[in-house]
Amino acid sequence: MIRKITATLILFMLLMVSFQTLPVKSNPTYTETLKLYVTELDAYAELELKGTNLPINKPLSNFKGLSTILKTSLWVAKTETPLNFYKIGLPYLPEGAILEIQYQQDADKVSIFREANLVVKTFQEIFPVHFQKLDFTDYLENFGKDRFLYYSTIDFDSFLKVYSEYIPKENGGFLDLYDQNVYKNSRFSMLGIEVYEGKEIAMRLIHLPPKTTIKTVGGEYLASIKEAFGYQNLTVSPVADYSKIEFYVPSSIVEEVVVPNYQVEPFSKIVGFLDKANVYTDIFIKFTYLPKPQPALSVVKYTDPTNWKLGDEVKIIVQISNQGIEDATNVQVDDKEGFKAISEMATLIEGSINQTFSKIPPGSSASLIYTVKITKIPEKNFLELKPATIQYSDCSGLNVYRIYSNSFIVGLNTPTASLIPVVWPERFYLEPESETPISVYIINIGDEPATSVKVNLKTDKKIFSKEIETIEPGEWVNFKFNFTGYGFRSVYDLGDLVSVEYINKVYGVSQLFKVRPSSALINIPFSSFPEIKVSRVVDKSFVNVGDMVTVKEEISVTKFSELGLITLYQTIPQNLKYLGGDYEVKPEKSTVLYKEFNLPRMNGKVTFESRFKVLDFGTYVLPPTVILVEPPSTLNIIFYGKTLTIKSPKLVVSKILGKDAIIQDESLSVTLQISNLEDYSLKNLKIKDSIPKEFKVLSGKLESLIKEI
Known part of the structure; x- marks a missing residue:
């Protein structure tokens, strides 16, 4: 819908069409799991719902026909996640949305691309995301040979609103924890959807509890489901196949377990199952990081x-x-x-x-x-x-x-x-x-x-x-x-x-x-990760078609000596042309820029520049720069730079004359009309016009500042 406002300035605003979600009201068959990860005394809590008949299954039903896709993971992070996630198996992500599609390597390439495009299209129709492919995954060691990676900026609250529509809240049990009142001091920081071979789907909600682990007497620590999730009494959903509790506290020595029907798995993982007849006031384990007599x-x-x-x-x-x-x-x-x-x-x-x-x-x-x-x-x-x-x-x-x-x-x-x-x-x-x-x-x-x-x-x-x-x-x-x-x-x-x-x-x-x-x-319970600081700026956020924009990055490593090769990767959006700078273009991937370098000294800084030409109207997102550090050789650790957005708004500017012809000393009215055809407001527009030397201004101005269109 376009609304026309006429004055000295006429503007058009294109309203974005909203989408509708279609939640399923029937009781789905699913399993529910509460997970508590503890590493270096930081606690991360997760609520996982998994099943073959969740409400989200309906809009994702076309995934059942996929023959080449093994697993699809959509993760959305409100902020960049902690490096500690590397140690406990949670995804380490930049701010935004990451879509990972894993496929069968020996499958037909045409089928792989067709099915991957269907996955991308489906998620974009359901959620407020717009993905662009990250083509540098082929160059990440032990990663990328059998999967595609996509990135999108997000409005986290908007995403959470749509995501919430697919939570089967009426089934009780652990889903009572989903009440936003429970999280008023600790909002979700990550939301995930994982689809396994187009059939079973998991919804994973991760947040940072308001408290970390609690130290007790004797050097022990308490990891508590009650403290992490903030509930009063925990019950099991009457319709869930099972309700499970998992504690994962790597490199610790577990001293006490108060978990119903628990089993101990290798490397400090405790798994328990709740009985439907009981109400649980708390479920916890006590552990220590102090070396104690153990078999070897x-x-x-x-x-x-x-x-x-x-x-x-x-x-x-x-x-x-x-x-x-x-x-x-x-x-x-x-x-x-x-x-x-x-x-x-x-x-x-x-x-x-x-x-x-x-x-x-x-x-x-x-x-x-x-x-x-x-x-x-x-x-x-x-x-x-x-x-x-x-x-x-x-x-x-x-x-x-x-x-x-x-x-x-x-x-x-x-x-x-x-x-x-x-x-x-x-x-x-x-x-x-x-x-x-x-x-x-x-x-x-x-x-x-x-x-x-x-x-x-x-x-x-x-x-x-x-x-x-x-x-x-x-x-x-x-x-x-x-x-x-x-x-x-x-x-x-x-x-x-x-x-x-x-x-x-x-x-x-x-x-x-x-x-x-x-x-x-x-066992090394605590870590000493490299500390890499990245500053990334663009000289102009709003540009005209044909303009050049310059991106500058400053990278410094403030911790970790004897660093080896550092490699940076950038993905070029469509309709941006790389003009030159400190990066090189991958010969086989024209959309990928890379830069390899070594820091000359500890606490040193390096600055790189890249220049782009805007080829068409649009909004262009430069995804986070991906930074690989060698070493470490035992684990691929990726660091992220900041996401940048460049906008070349499509404006229609026309000039309307009050008369087609005039005689000497006769006045002429001139109206400048500007139409904003984008789905976002424009601020601080500077308008400047000119007239022939035979004319003079009787009223109005040739220059104006429009605060917002």
Whole structure:
């Protein structure tokens, strides 16, 4: 609708058409979960609703026909989320909306793009978002090869209003927590929608509670659902399939659990289920970050012999030793993945591929032993035996750990070098940026020498390597490193961070092997993330078509020494042309700008400039600059710059004369009409006109300032 106002100034305002939501009033089938994440004494609370018949399923019903899309995630953040989210598995986001579409890599490309476009279109029809594709994801390590990423600016309150229409509030239970009165001191900071293969949908509401964890006597802390969500009495929804509570407190030692029907999962995760007959006044756990006596298991997997032949009866041994200072209880040893790899060539004739030991005291050992008979030799010379899995708890049963054995190589009718690596730290709990020595023990249990042996240790900052020329059969060596962790993750498994490579030469042919050491866990409860400050400004927010705009960025790192390469990525919106500056254009992606550099010194600053030409009317959003820092090498940490908006408003300007012709000394009225065809107001417009030298102004002005159209 266009409304015309005539005066000295005539303006047009184009009103945005509102959309309607279509909530479903029938009771949906769903599950509900309250989650409480605690890291570094900061608490983050989540209410998750998941099901196949939520109200949101109806507008997203066309997703059921998608054949190439595996998972779709829409996350909206009111402000940039804390870096701590990296440690607890929550998305780290800039302010705005991020849409991630994960697809099958081997699917038809045309189908992938068609279905991804349908997903984008559907979300844009439901919510107040307008997405643009971020094309730089191909250049992010371990990310982007099987997914698309899109960004949109948001009005968070407007988004929350639409989002609220799809919350099945009439079902009670945990949904009583959704009442905005509960959150008057703690509004939601993140809203999410996740769609799994077009069927099951999860709505995830995350906020920062008004209080963090509460310290109690004896150095313990209390993580309370009541404190986090602010409820008085908690009940279960009568229509939910189940109502679940989850606590996730990584790197802690759990001391007390007051959670109904709870189960303990590895790495300080407590899961409980509520009974429908009860009303709960509080649900909580107590924990500490202080190092306390705990079991610490080392594990070695090996075989006898290492050269397998048809008809051989081969023993496979998984040996577990308790190197800690407390009993390990309920020790579950499982080698099903290892056996699965040989199941087509071997038959189990004695023992079992899994076993549970009730207790392994400090200084004691136990072994899982089973025997297989080789019934078939495949057409290859070597085979890698996969690691076994071990899960155990402390005496309280409230702290559960999961570790893995080493992998190793056996020969098939072929003599081989077979290295067994074991890694072990001097300390299991560290402060961020502190150091502990670690040892990597390697023994060759094979029949041939291993040559060009290389051990790599990946830390938060760099990769360290050590080499030895040869390890003879029966010989063992010890490599020593110093490990420094910065707490980018809560638990570091040295089995994941150490790798062993070597050359096996048989019959004149050299082959490179890579094996994994056994697990050893280092806990770093607190972190020391880099601190990167980004200032990003544009010289003009409102421009004419054809104008040039300049974007300047200042980047400084105020924490974290010895930084490696820093890479910046920008996405260019359509109808903006890059004219030049400090960035380069990716040859294969003309919409992606990048800049690689190293900071010359700690606390140093660098400034970069990029210039663009506006090719058409419109509103152009420059998404947040994505900043990658190398190191860390153990985790991809992304930092974000500020979002910028450039507007080239479409104005129609016309001049109306009172007469078509005049004679000398006769007056002429001139009216200037301006039509604003955009869906937003324009402020502080400077109007300037001119007249021929034969005319003079009798009344009115040639220049004017319009405060708002």
